[in-house]
Amino acid sequence: MNELPPKTRQSGFPLTALCLRFACRAVSDLDLGGLRAGMRLRGALLNVMNRSICALSPFAPAERLRMDPQHVQNCPVCWLQLYEPRPGEVRRAYVLQPPIHLPARLPAGTPFSFVFTLLGEGQNYLPYFLLAVREMGEVGVGKGRGRFQLQQAFAEYPDGQSALVWSEDEPVVRLPQRRIEHRDAAEWAQRMKERLNGAESLTLSFPTPLRIVNEDRLLKTPRFEAVFDALLKRLDDLAEAYAGGYQRAYDERVRLRQLARQVQLVENHTEWVELSSSSSRSGRETWISGLVGRAVYQAPVEVWQALGEWLAWAEIVQVGKDTVKGNGVVTFDWRITAQNGCLPVG
Known part of the structure; x- marks a missing residue:
């Protein structure tokens, strides 16, 4: 798998971002809960990541910190959900934009999308997000564990342009060659x-x-x-x-x-x-x-x-x-x- 493009040296504000829109279709009735959609999608994401990636997944996140502080630095899942730049200050390296202006319950066949934006070093974890979203759809989300199918993933930019990252028609990961700066x-x-x-x-x-x-x-x-x-x-x-x-x-x-x-x-x-x-x-x-x-x-x-x-x-x-x-x-x-x-x- 190719690496993401190197960070360009900037004299000004250094933060970069990668906005990933996941275009999906509900396979069964899907209860995202309206304004609760974000927390349900995020919960499903972390459940999948913890189960599939983290060796200490049977233990609560806080317990992992006590058991092996070094593990949090090296495990992608723990780093994403536990790392604190300063003690007590929570600034995660990603944000979630849930489906907007959709009913709380989506009938089977309904198309919808949501966005994970990876910030700075968080962009290194793009493959984990892509794999986790695909598995989220198979396992199910929300009340009743409604299932969905990931159809495409795009990188989106403020000028309206986009770049295909993954498609079910050709399931090859295309790492974006451009970051938001x-x-x-x-x-x-x-x-x-x-x-x-x-x-x-x-x-x-x-x-x-x-x-x-x-x-x-x-x-x-x-x-x-x-x-x-x-x-x-x-x-x-x-x-x-x-x-x-x-x-x-x-x-x-x-x-x-x-x-x-x-x-x-x-x-x-x-x-x-x-x-x-x-x-x-x-x-x-x-x-x-x-x-x-x-x-x-x-x-x-x-x-x-x-x-x-x-x-x-x-x-x-x-x-x-x-x-x-x-x-x-x-x-x-x-x-x-x-x-x-x-x-x-x-």
């Missing part, structure tokens, strides 16, 4: 400028729970400053943990935060959705509730231009907590933005 985000920002066409309104959609802790409290109103600050810190932490990066200079953080404070929330169409996640291994239940809906923001055009290259990353790395369970998906709703005075996307 910060220059892709900068080009996205330029396209955003053209789409806005001088308008000052921008609409963000949050189709899965957005769970942000701001000033030691859960964020119940999607204030832009708080959302952007969470994104910025997440990007710096991911770059430091998985791409040999660093925390950005204090002056740069201050400059970007001052710009973010100029963005006003003018329409709030979000609601707080209570949601919990239970673990079959630990027996514990944790809350992953958050804001779902959309929000319209307004700021001077030059502010959007200055923030655009970082906003572009929101669609890639997601924002807030529990992104590995599908939370924090952010999309830019250009259709709605167009109604507020911006050009529609062609």
Whole structure:
């Protein structure tokens, strides 16, 4: 199997990403549970990976750390689910975007897709994700263990291009020759400028729970400053943990935060959705509730231009907590933005 292309040396922001969309078809009725789809897909992924790959799979993850700390560094499964860049700080090297805007229960024959985005060093584990997703479909997911068939896997890029990674018609793994880099985000920002066409309104959609802790409290109103600050810190932490990066200079953080404070929330169409996640291994239940809906923001055009290259990353790395369970998906709703005075996307 060929290796992924080497990382290019960059003078700027070093994080890279690989967005893998898995196109599937339900073989039997499939209960993904609506907003619980992310946690169910992630649970199925880890169950398959643990059983197939990890030599210590009979033991709970925390027990593995005590038994053999070195094992966590060397086992792909443990590294993906247990590695902490700093003790107590959870920043995984992948995120999950579950199926969006689909009913909770999919009848047999229904096509659907979801995305695993591998971040920095996490891209080295692409083959494990591909094999695990195929087996997930055979074993079953959700209530009743509904089965699905993986039909194709694509690498997707911010400019709309894609590259075939795997197909059931020709089951050979084609490792992508391109990564998402910060220059892709900068080009996205330029396209955003053209789409806005001088308008000052921008609409963000949050189709899965957005769970942000701001000033030691859960964020119940999607204030832009708080959302952007969470994104910025997440990007710096991911770059430091998985791409040999660093925390950005204090002056740069201050400059970007001052710009973010100029963005006003003018329409709030979000609601707080209570949601919990239970673990079959630990027996514990944790809350992953958050804001779902959309929000319209307004700021001077030059502010959007200055923030655009970082906003572009929101669609890639997601924002807030529990992104590995599908939370924090952010999309830019250009259709709605167009109604507020911006050009529609062609």
